[in-house]
Amino acid sequence: MKQISKVIGMSLLAVTFGLSGCDQENEEQVQQASAKTVQADVVTVALGAVPLTSVVPGAVVPDQKAQIASRLMGYIKNLDVKVGQEVKSGDLLFSIDSGDIKSKISQANAGYQQALAALKDARLDYKRFTKLYKEDSVSKQQYDKIKLQYSVAQENLASARSGLQQAKAQLNYANVKAPFDGVIVQKMAVAGSLAAPGNPVVVMENLKSLSVQTQVSEDLYAVLRNGDTAKIIIDGIKKPFVGTIYTLVSAADPKTRTHTVKLSLPNVNDVNSGTFARVIFKRGERQTMMLPESAIINRAGIEGVFVVENGHAFFHMVRTGASMDGMVEVQSGLALGEQIVISNNQDMLNGDVVETPQSAEPVNAAKGA
Helix, strand or coil: HHHHHHHHHHHHHHHHHHHHHHHHHHHHHHHHHEEEEECCCCEEEEEEEEEEEEEEEEEEEECCCCEEECCEEEEEEEECCCCCCCCCCEEEEEEEEEHHHHHHHHHHHHHHHHHHHHHHHHHHHHHHHHHHHHHHCCHHHHHCCCCCCHHHHHHHHHHHHHHHHHHHHHHHCEEEEHHHHHEEEECCCCCEEEEEECCCCEEEEECCEEEEEEEHHHHHHHHHHHHCEEEEEEECCCCCEEEEEEEEEECCCCCCCEEEEECCCCCCCCCCCCEEEEEEEEEEEEEEEEHHHCCCECCEEEEEEEEEECEEEEEEECCEEEEECEEEEECCCCCCCCCEECCCCCCCCCCEECCCCCCCCCEEEECCC
16 A cells, blocks of 8 residues: 555656646746847956045135234224125225324324434534534534434434334224135124224135045044045035045044044035035955946846846846946856846846847956946
8 A cells, every 4th residue: 555655656746847847848938939139238247446435524624714803903993894795805804993093103203303303403513513623623522422413313313214104004004905815704893893903803714725624533544645535525516526635634633533634625616614525535445346337227126137148148136335437336146257238138038139249349347447
């Protein structure tokens, strides 16, 4: 009875395998019968280089920033500039009440006129006594005394002239002008306030010359050099910028243990100081499989590529990684040396025949990585 059961079981198993083999052969025949021929380009899976990067936060800072103060003590007037207003070099920013300065100029001018009259009188005495001394009509002591008075009068006039020029120069400082083209970013006083030397009245920045400043860790600082470039992404700007490192501060912040790095920015519009930025530094490379973006297709939410085997295309699921310069990293699902379809693959099906145009040159998948 057991032997009969064994025989029946083996017979059923043989029939099952036979049927499955027939089904597989029928499926392959159906695929081959429905397969179409597709003209497509293929590439060979090869290794490419992907940069190792570090992303750090930063901020846009102006290369020129000035706190404008008065050199004179006095009350502020004509402070008409507004925050956000653009000014040109030489434009009037504010004035200082010049009443005291004009009074000092009048005093200095009076002293100058007195010194000028004294010198004129001393010159006449000097000429007269010089003639008398030559005629032996006065003693040498008297002549030397008149000569000394004449020299003192000359020095007094020079001192009075210097004082007058200095007083007049102070009047030039009563009108404070913009030192460069820029934008008013802060007002720290109002008209009528008392200005004093060293106390800023307005702050202005040059928004045509901007940089990005960031703080980097010690290990990243060790691999950076002046002249290196980095990608800069600024909030609100779609296209990233390329900045060049021009300042590396060797002294670390004692609290954060980070180093200050500054990167130059090209001439940009609609970017203000203080805007948040991300700086992407390159710190090396790693080898990985790279394919053109056109090779990756999506079927039912699954990413994959068509691999050419014996002239036929077969869909392989892949896991992708970083993208750059039109290339995509493939982390798994492929092997080096496999042939991958990179064109006319959107409507391709398993089993389709792939023909490469004779005029097409071989393409290396590692190019552009």
